[in-house]
Amino acid sequence: MVRDDVLPVAAPDGESAAELQARKFQRELSAGLTALVLLSVLAEAESDLYGYEIARRLSTEALPSAPFKQGALYPVLRNMSSAGLLSSRVVPSYSGPPRRYYRITSLGREVLAAWRETWLSTRAFVDTVVHPTAAQETSS
Amino acid sequence: MVRDDVLPVAAPDGESAAELQARKFQRELSAGLTALVLLSVLAEAESDLYGYEIARRLSTEALPSAPFKQGALYPVLRNMSSAGLLSSRVVPSYSGPPRRYYRITSLGREVLAAWRETWLSTRAFVDTVVHPTAAQETSS
Numbered sequence: 431m432v433r434d435d436v437l438p439v440a441a442p443d444g445e446s447a448a449e450l451q452a453r454k455f456q457r458e459l460s461a462g463l464t465a466l467v468l469l470s471v472l473a474e475a476e477s478d479l480y481g482y483e484i485a486r487r488l489s490t491e492a493l494p495s496a497p498f499k500q501g502a503l504y505p506v507l508r509n510m511s512s513a514g515l516l517s518s519r520v521v522p523s524y525s526g527p528p529r530r531y532y533r534i535t536s537l538g539r540e541v542l543a544a545w546r547e548t549w550l551s552t553r554a555f556v557d558t559v560v561h562p563t564a565a566q567e568t569s570s
Numbered sequence: 571m572v573r574d575d576v577l578p579v580a581a582p583d584g585e586s587a588a589e590l591q592a593r594k595f596q597r598e599l600s601a602g603l604t605a606l607v608l609l610s611v612l613a614e615a616e617s618d619l620y621g622y623e624i625a626r627r628l629s630t631e632a633l634p635s636a637p638f639k640q641g642a643l644y645p646v647l648r649n650m651s652s653a654g655l656l657s658s659r660v661v662p663s664y665s666g667p668p669r670r671y672y673r674i675t676s677l678g679r680e681v682l683a684a685w686r687e688t689w690l691s692t693r694a695f696v697d698t699v700v701h702p703t704a705a706q707e708t709s710s
Contacts, residue, residue, distance in 0.1 A: 467699045470701070
């Protein structure tokens, strides 16, 4: 399985050092947060959802600029299933290939509560250190 | 070089599935953010800093609960040096081993500005999806 939870940018040959670093940062930041976001959507869903439905909820409910590609959701869903955070069932579809529906498990809810706490405390820590205008101030 | 940007928790044998997931999430979340935080501190520093000084600023300026151990800072500083985001010089110390002082480069400032944008937009995206009280609501 290829990891592709990265920016929707093909690896370019003429990429600058700054662009490379920006892409690496986005990839690392998305790695954990993709799972948090998917688990949150499934925790609030009123029924089982398949991958495309989850992706659609993310693009309509939230900002249009999700920090990952739709294709990046599927390996994360599979990994969370293997880890017991989700259960899934495959349902035949009239209009295409069978769909795999996901539902959060009780372990998944327990893990989501812990991840959310981690997210909130980490976010607060980063925000005390990273001041939005500091780069401008210091370089002027 | 061993990656050790993880929670200050030894890998325990009796770890539960939820604890394992919590540790994995913290590790992934910290991987990118440690570099962002260090680069921010160096961007605002009035002089070159060595590792322990950076760690001290993080524990006094910010919340006491930094999401990484002090020892985790050093490999990140070295990696950012190799990538040209920092320059460094080694200075002998009267009281112990020589100290490596770090300073942000102009590439580092450019990268920091991009990382900060990525952080702000990713944070906004996650916050629209992850609602602090949703787990309680849905599981009740």
